[in-house]
Amino acid sequence: MKLRKVTAAAAAALVLSLTATACGGDDKDSDTGSGSTDGGGTIKVGIKYDQPGLGLKEAGGDFSGFDVDVATYVAKELGYAPDKIEFVETKSADRETALARGDVKFIAATYSITDERKQKVDFAGPYLLAHQDLLTKADSDITEATDLNGKKLCSVTGSTSAQNVKDEIAPKAQLRSYGTYSECIAGLQSGAVDAVTTDDSILAGFAAQEQYKGQFKLAGLKLSNENYGIGVKKGDTETVNKINAALEKMVSDGAWETAVKENFGPANYKNEPAPKIGDIKS
Template sequence: MRINRAVRIGVGAIALALTAATAAACGGGDSKNALDNAKDGKLTIGIKFDQPGLGLRNKDGTYSGFDVEVAKYVAGKLGVKPDGITFKEAPSAQRETLIENGQVDYIAATYSISDKRKEKVDFAGPYYVAGQSLLVRADNTDITGPDSLKGKKVCSVKGSTPAGNIEKNFPDTQLQTNDTYSLCLEGLKGGSWDAVTTDDIILAGYAAQSAGSFKVVGKPFTTENYGIGLKKGDKELRDKVNDAIEAMIADGSWKKAFDETVGASGYQAPTPPTVNRY
C-alpha cells in the first residue's frame, strides 16, 4: 500500500509538471507581444484620462484628445480598428511599469522622451514638441514666469518630467506632487498652492476648460519631446510606430487631429516635428 501510494503521488506530480510545462509552452496568452495582439485585431493603449484636448475620458465613457487620435491612427496602421482598442489610464508615475509588465501595448500620454526613461522602455517619435510652463489663477499678478517662483507653492504630478525639473532647478520653490493634474487644479482653485506646472499644451487645455478661472503665464522654459512608449527591445514595433507617425504627419491627419482637439481651445498648431527614430 505504501508503494502504491508513493507511485500515485509520483504520477500526480509528473502530471502537474507536464500541465505546467504545456501552459508555459503555449504562453498562457501572456507571451504575446504588441504586434501579435495587433494581428488578433486588439490593442491595449495607455493614455491620460484627465487632460482636456490631449487625453480625456468623457462622461459618456468615450475618449477624446490629440494623444487619443495619435494612438488610434497608429493602431490603424498596425491593422487594428477603433473598436479593437482598449484604452487604459496611464498615470505619469506608472507608465514604465505598465509597459514593462505588459499591461499596455504602447503608451501615448504626453510622455516626454528622456535618457532615464529609455533605460526601461523604448520610444517612437517624437510626434509633438512641447515646453514646460505655468498655470496660475486668473487674478494672479505675482507669477510671470519661472524666475518669479521663489518661495511659491507649485503643484505637479508624481513621476513627471516637469516635477523633476522644478525639484532640480528651482530648489527655492515649494513643490507639491499629486497623482493627477486634476488634483493640482483643485488645489490651485482653492488656494492651496500658487501655480501648477506642466507642459504648455496641457495647461492650455485646462485653461480652456475652465475659462476665466486660470491663465498660462510666461514662455515655455524647457523642450519636451512627446514619444510613444513601448516595450524595450521591440525594434519591429518601434519601426512600425515611427512609420505610422511619419505617415500621419505627411497625409495631413496630424494637423487635422490637432485642430479638432487642442486647436479647439485656440492653441495654434505648431510645425510638426521630425521623427528621430530613437
C-alpha cells in the same frame, strides 16, 4: 467589447487608410492582452484619462484628445479598428512598469522622451514638441519662474517638471505632488497651490475647459522642450519601426494637422510644426 467613440479626426484618419487597414498583416493573432502588431484580436493602449485636449475619459465612457487620435491612427496602421482598441489608464508614475509587464502594447500619454526613460523603454517619434510652462490664476502676480520662490508649485507624481523648476530656477519653491493633473487644477482653483507646471499643451487643455474659462492664464514661458514619444517595451524594435511609419503617414496625409486643430484650436494653443522622426530637441 463595447465600441469606444473617438474624435472626428481619428474617424477621418481611419477612412483615409481604409485600404491599408483592410490589408492588415499576414500573421493574425487572437491575443486579447497587449496585442500583436499584425492585427487580429484586440490591442491595449496606454493613455491618460484626465488631460482635456490630450487624453480624456469622458463621463459617458468615450475617449477624446490629441493623444487618443494619435493612438487610434497608429493602432489602425498596426491592423486594429477603433472597436478593437482597449484604452488603459497609465499615470505618469506607472508608464514604465505597464510596458515592462506587458499591460499595454504602447503608450501615447504626453510621454516626454528623456535619456533616463530610454534606459527602461524604447520610443517611437516624437510626434509633438511641447514646452514646459506655468498655469496660474488670472490675477496672479507670478509671471516668471523665479517668482515661484516661496510659492506652492504643483505637478503630478512621476513628472519631472516641478523638480526641474526647483533645481534650476526657483530653489525655494514648495513642491506639491498630486496623483493627477485634475487634482493640481482643483488645488489651483481653491488656492491650495499657487501654480501648476507641466507642458503647455496640457495646461492649455485645462484652461480652455468651460468650467475654468477666464480663471487661469498661461505664463507663456518655454522652460524646456518636451518631445512627446510613443513608449514601447524595451527591445521591441519591430513595433517602434511600425509606429514610426504610422506617424510619418499621419503627418503626410494631413490627419496630424487635423487632430491638432480639433483638439488644441479652441484653447488658442500655438503648436510647433510636426517634428521629424528621431529629431529630439534638447
